[in-house]
Amino acid sequence: MNKRPGGEIAKRELHFFWLLDCSGSMEGEKIQALNYAIREAIPLMRSEAENNPYAKVLVRCVTFSDTAKWHIAVPTEIEKFEWSDINASGQTTMGKALELVAEQLKIPPMTERALPPVLVLISDGQPTDDFNSGLNTLNSQPWGKKSIRIAIAIGEDADYDVLQKFIGNAEIKPLRANNADILVKHIKWASTAVLKAASSPATNLTSEGNSNLNIPVPVDDNDNNDEIW
Amino acid sequence: MTMIIMMKSGNSMKLQFIGSSITGGSHIIKNKQNQDNMKYKYIDFANIHLLSIADGHGGDFYIFSDVGSEIATCVSIELMEEFIEAYYFYFTYYSQQIDICDEALDFFQNYYPKELISRWKNKVDHHFASINKTDLKLSDIPTYQLYGSTLITIFISDLFIFFGQLGDGNIVRMNKNLKVYEVFEKNKICEFIGNDTYSLCLDNALEYFNIKIEKVTDTFEDIIIMASTDGYFNSFINKDGFYQVPIDIYQIYKENGLQFIIENLDEWLIETSLEGSGDDITTGIFIREV
Numbered sequence: 001m002n003k004r005p006g007g008e009i010a011k012r013e014l015h016f017f018w019l020l021d022c023s024g025s026m027e028g029e030k031i032q033a034l035n036y037a038i039r040e041a042i043p044l045m046r047s048e049a050e051n052n053p054y055a056k057v058l059v060r061c062v063t064f065s066d067t068a069k070w071h072i073a074v075p076t077e078i079e080k081f082e083w084s085d086i087n088a089s090g091q092t093t094m095g096k097a098l099e100l101v102a103e104q105l106k107i108p109p110m111t112e113r114a115l116p117p118v119l120v121l122i123s124d125g126q127p128t129d130d131f132n133s134g135l136n137t138l139n140s141q142p143w144g145k146k147s148i149r150i151a152i153a154i155g156e157d158a159d160y161d162v163l164q165k166f167i168g169n170a171e172i173k174p175l176r177a178n179n180a181d182i183l184v185k186h187i188k189w190a191s192t193a194v195l196k197a198a199s200s201p202a203t204n205l206t207s208e209g210n211s212n213l214n215i216p217v218p219v220d221d222n223d224n225n226d227e228i229w
Numbered sequence: 230m231t232m233i234i235m236m237k238s239g240n241s242m243k244l245q246f247i248g249s250s251i252t253g254g255s256h257i258i259k260n261k262q263n264q265d266n267m268k269y270k271y272i273d274f275a276n277i278h279l280l281s282i283a284d285g286h287g288g289d290f291y292i293f294s295d296v297g298s299e300i301a302t303c304v305s306i307e308l309m310e311e312f313i314e315a316y317y318f319y320f321t322y323y324s325q326q327i328d329i330c331d332e333a334l335d336f337f338q339n340y341y342p343k344e345l346i347s348r349w350k351n352k353v354d355h356h357f358a359s360i361n362k363t364d365l366k367l368s369d370i371p372t373y374q375l376y377g378s379t380l381i382t383i384f385i386s387d388l389f390i391f392f393g394q395l396g397d398g399n400i401v402r403m404n405k406n407l408k409v410y411e412v413f414e415k416n417k418i419c420e421f422i423g424n425d426t427y428s429l430c431l432d433n434a435l436e437y438f439n440i441k442i443e444k445v446t447d448t449f450e451d452i453i454i455m456a457s458t459d460g461y462f463n464s465f466i467n468k469d470g471f472y473q474v475p476i477d478i479y480q481i482y483k484e485n486g487l488q489f490i491i492e493n494l495d496e497w498l499i500e501t502s503l504e505g506s507g508d509d510i511t512t513g514i515f516i517r518e519v
Binding site for chain 1: 466
């Protein structure tokens with residue numbers, strides 16, 4: 001028998017989570033731009049995944065408004081990932097969204113051999129529930145602590161302090177998007193450059209804290225654009 | 230690059246060794262070389278097997294990790310040879326009368342880890358001083374991290390076995406009942422997840438150096454001892470898939486003999502990496518003749 005020894009082989013999983021603010025203040029142009037941006041990002045993510053064949057990219061999405069819920073609950077291979085538009089109304093239960101994600105970062109269903117998950121939080125306002133509790137729940141999970149976190153602040157009313165707390169790394173700042181073009185640009189970056197770095201991450205020498213992520217962050221050129229949210 | 234180290238046979242405890250180290254699929258794509266290193270030595274007069282496996286860190290920071298892993302295995306073998314030399318008479322003329330396990334405990338627990346780290350750093354300093362740094366874009370990363378590496382080390386004799394490990398990777402044993410178990414249990418489930426590891430380059434590396442020494446008795450049950458870098462474990466969908474490796478290897482050995490494994494091991498590892506983790510894979514396997 002020439003069969004190789006050992007059991008079933010598999011690529012290492014890379015779980016990518018969109019956490020999207022669908023509160024009332026996102027209604028209109030903001031939610032339209034968000035839907036458009038994520039749809040535009042999908043082929044780019046597929047291309048990035050093809051270039052990193054040793055990571056199996058699985059995408060999910062949580063939305064939060066009056067409640068937090070899974071918009072796409074099943075970890076979906078990026079090749080099969082399709083976007084259905086989200087609508088906006090209600091409050092901003094960001095803390096609850098973090099709790100939902102934290103639940104999925106437990107081991108199991110996560111495994112020890114997975115790649116550090118990527119969490120991209122996009123919000124235009126302030127949480128209306130217990131954000132700190134949600135964040136603590138996320139950080140209580142080993143994969144929560146090790147997750148790569150990116151935050152995009154839509155408009156000038158977004159709570160940057162909250163988003164910075166979510167990121168949990170002083171070297172990575174929330175990205176600002178004051179108009180549709182910048183939002184599209186930031187989402188493309190979050191879904192490609194970040195995905196690329198997360199697919200073949202550097203060895204992490206510490207057992208505490210976030211995973212290494214050494215990628216150039218996009219320049220903030222909001223001030224060069226007339227349209228402001 | 231692949232290599233296969235030919236088997237050796239002992240006298241009292243009859244072990245055969247086979248090992249292989251292959252470049253991972255993801256490294257081939259990026260035109261990077263194998264960051265792993267392995268050294269094996271058989272000390273014929275005393276029937277002692279020495280094995281060291283090291284995994285140089287991945288990522289753009291660790292530009293000399295292949296050098297770091299080679300230094301690690303060299304220093305490890307060097308130190309174990311010094312122990313054998315120091316207790317030469319015990320291993321040759323008195324091996325049946327004198328119990329040197331206390332001396333071994335003292336050496337491997339109190340001296341070996343500290344001395345290994347010290348020598349590794351000295352050799353890294355020496356290498357770093359010797360290279361031309363003109364075209365290198367060195368950031369603020371400390372020098373030792375540029376060479377960062379894990380280390381697994383095994384010393385097998387008729388009197389005792391020593392296992393040492395710093396960082397990720399696996400040492401597993403299989404007994405006659407085909408039960409597979411890790412030499413070092415992970416204390417915390419979150420100790421190594423993702424790409425976390427401890428390393429020779431850490432200031433507090435000594436704290437994380439795991440040591441185990443056992444006497445070899447008549448009831449010694451291992452029929453396989455296998456050490457590997459984490460690229461192997463990370464290629465399987467779960468740990469049971471990885472633990473199946475020594476079980477299957479033993480079955481193959483019984484049915485087809487060692488030569489068959491020698492001829493196919495590198496191909497199996499390449500297939501495992503290509504369809505699994507994409508990482509370099511290095512494994513050293515001791516098979517006990519029955």
